Amino acid sequence: MLAGNAFDSLLRFAKYSTPLQREDPSNGQGDMKDVNTPEQPLDAAAVQARLTREIAAILAVKPDTIKPDAPLHSLGIDSMGFVEILVFIEKTFNLNLMESGLDRQHFSTIRALAACVSEKLPAP
Amino acid sequence: MKVCLPYSRKKRYLTGIDWVVLTLNQMTRRAGYPGNSSQIVLELAGGFSVDRFQSSIRDFCALFPLLYGRPARCWNLAPYWRAPSSTAREKPPRVEVHYLPENASRDDVMDVLTKAVNAPFLSPRDHLAFHVVFAGQAKCFLGMTFDHGLLDAGGAETFLDLFQSWQSQTGFEERYRQIAFTEPAHLCNWRRRFDAGRGVGNLMRALSHSKPCSLPLPSGSNSFRFRLIHFSSEESAAILDAAEREAGYLLLTPYLLSRFIYHLQAVFKARQALAPEHLISVSVDHRTAEAAARDVFFNHMSFLFFRVPSGIADDHDRVIHILKQQMYEQAKSRFSHNLADASMLMRILPLSVFSHLRQVVLKGNFATFGFSAIGSCSFTSPRFMDADVLNLFHMPLIPVPPGLGFIVTRYGDRLNAAIPYLDGMLTREEADGLARQVRESLVAGSGH
Numbered sequence: 001m002l003a004g005n006a007f008d009s010l011l012r013f014a015k016y017s018t019p020l021q022r023e024d025p026s027n028g029q030g031d032m033k034d035v036n037t038p039e040q041p042l043d044a045a046a047v048q049a050r051l052t053r054e055i056a057a058i059l060a061v062k063p064d065t066i067k068p069d070a071p072l073h074s075l076g077i078d079s080m081g082f083v084e085i086l087v088f089i090e091k092t093f094n095l096n097l098m099e100s101g102l103d104r105q106h107f108s109t110i111r112a113l114a115a116c117v118s119e120k121l122p123a124p
Numbered sequence: 125m126k127v128c129l130p131y132s133r134k135k136r137y138l139t140g141i142d143w144v145v146l147t148l149n150q151m152t153r154r155a156g157y158p159g160n161s162s163q164i165v166l167e168l169a170g171g172f173s174v175d176r177f178q179s180s181i182r183d184f185c186a187l188f189p190l191l192y193g194r195p196a197r198c199w200n201l202a203p204y205w206r207a208p209s210s211t212a213r214e215k216p217p218r219v220e221v222h223y224l225p226e227n228a229s230r231d232d233v234m235d236v237l238t239k240a241v242n243a244p245f246l247s248p249r250d251h252l253a254f255h256v257v258f259a260g261q262a263k264c265f266l267g268m269t270f271d272h273g274l275l276d277a278g279g280a281e282t283f284l285d286l287f288q289s290w291q292s293q294t295g296f297e298e299r300y301r302q303i304a305f306t307e308p309a310h311l312c313n314w315r316r317r318f319d320a321g322r323g324v325g326n327l328m329r330a331l332s333h334s335k336p337c338s339l340p341l342p343s344g345s346n347s348f349r350f351r352l353i354h355f356s357s358e359e360s361a362a363i364l365d366a367a368e369r370e371a372g373y374l375l376l377t378p379y380l381l382s383r384f385i386y387h388l389q390a391v392f393k394a395r396q397a398l399a400p401e402h403l404i405s406v407s408v409d410h411r412t413a414e415a416a417a418r419d420v421f422f423n424h425m426s427f428l429f430f431r432v433p434s435g436i437a438d439d440h441d442r443v444i445h446i447l448k449q450q451m452y453e454q455a456k457s458r459f460s461h462n463l464a465d466a467s468m469l470m471r472i473l474p475l476s477v478f479s480h481l482r483q484v485v486l487k488g489n490f491a492t493f494g495f496s497a498i499g500s501c502s503f504t505s506p507r508f509m510d511a512d513v514l515n516l517f518h519m520p521l522i523p524v525p526p527g528l529g530f531i532v533t534r535y536g537d538r539l540n541a542a543i544p545y546l547d548g549m550l551t552r553e554e555a556d557g558l559a560r561q562v563r564e565s566l567v568a569g570s571g572h
Contacts, residue, residue, distance in 0.1 A: 058412075059412045060412050060415055076499070078374065078497075078500075079375050079497065080377075080408045080410070082373070083375075091456075098449070101372065
């Protein structure tokens with residue numbers, strides 16, 4: 001309780017003080033905002049490109065170094081990284097895949113994941 | 125035009141997570157235990173020259189002045205790690221050698237390693253110690269005890285790998301150039317950090333109302349004991365398959381936790397000390413393999429908190445489901461990132477005040493146990509000091525409270541697990557039973 005109150009008071013104080021540096025416009029969310037609710041129907045290739053960008057951001061590597069057919073575990077993705085990818089898919093494509101079977105066939109590579117996502121996207 | 129930013133290798137600003145880790149160290153020491161430290165153990169085939177190791181490790185450590193540093197506070201109030209400008213006058217890390225008789229058992233080796241990790245560091249500027257245990261001609265063990273203020277588990281693996289690379293003259297200089305020795309003071313983005321703090325505060329408020337199961341802290345003890353569980357390659361593959369079948373691809377964490385909670389619940393039931401829920405503090409490492417090569421020193425992880433009602437702890441499927449849900453919710457709210465961000469604000473507090481505040485906020489409701497699953501191992505060399513590496517595992521001390529943990533690590537295609545607990549917290553029978561049941565249930569797969 002004390003920490004909550006302390007944070008609330010500090011927050012009020014912060015709103016009246018000038019930040020020392022410009023705020024990160026994406027608030028640490030990377031490029032999530034510009035892709036939320038896609039306006040145009042996406043095919044598997046477009047989904048794959050977005051997933052590759054996000055996974056590259058999670059792994060802090062350049063997107064062109066990621067092979068679409070490499071298993072995610074071989075890229076160094078762990079439980080938490082995988083859940084972050086699922087969260088990205090929900091925020092970007094409005095699909096909650098956590099409740100699905102999460103079997104290797106559909107989730108093990110970026111290409112398979114992109115195909116799975118584009119299959120579940122509503123038809124245009 | 126070449127632009128040079130002023131920085132000093134004598135001063136490395138500490139992040140909020142570093143400050144949390146130092147606070148946990150303070151709390152653990154205040155409870156009478158050695159501190160927030162750990163030990164990484166290499167199991168080697170044959171032996172190696174101790175003299176050569178001692179001189180090599182002395183020369184290698186001399187390359188890193190921050191190994192002899194200590195926390196201090198800057199004029200801008202940000203805490204930092206003050207390292208000496210030169211290591212010429214510093215005492216090298218302690219290397220102790222233990223010779224066991226030819227017929228020594230694995231338990232004898234573990235006794236030595238347990239004593240080693242329980243030995244407190246001799247001075248505030250002492251953060252590393254090495255123990256070499258010779259168990260006959262066939263095997264030897266190298267234990268590196270390290271202070272979590274300076275290295276996290278992944279960093280310790282990378283440090284030993286760097287040593288091997290330096291010692292065998294294979295690409296060390298390139299790797300050394302990549303290491304990040306400095307860190308900004310992070311005195312910016314205040315509003316973002318306060319917003320992050322609000323989210324963290326909400327969860328902490330919720331946790332303060334929880335009624336977690338907890339084992340009482342033993343009196344008259346000041347050390348930890350361990351139960352180590354090693355899995356063969358085949359057993360590890362079976363565990364990963366079962367995790368994928370029951371929890372989903374890559375979701376090893378909820379699977380392992382469901383098994384451990386099930387068997388720990390039996391201990392609480394037998395003691396008639398079951399509370400409404402299990403509260404688990406989970407440390408997560410957001411570092412990638414590339415980042416691990418750069419961020420060798422200090423702490424680069426964060427925390428999640430899971431709550432599992434005792435009433436469903438016997439039902440693996442429901443426990444896995446609830447853990448996956450909580451992982452997802454906390455990933456969605458960016459809790460672990462927010463915690464890392466918000467904890468930057470707490471650096472203003474002295475360690476003693478921060479540790480007291482933590483107790484007040486959580487109203488004494490600390491986790492039932494701490495959990496960590498370290499992903500791929502950063503020690504990749506197949507050899508160490510010309511000896512083949514057979515296995516690598518960790519023996520961490522868990523901050524007190526709770527003083528009980530379940531840690532799973534991976535070396536190559538093998539999984540290793542450790543159950544560290546305060547001496548006296550579990551009886552010998554309880555600890556043996558817990559380790560045996562966890563092992564059997566993981567190896568058996570979907571069976572209980």
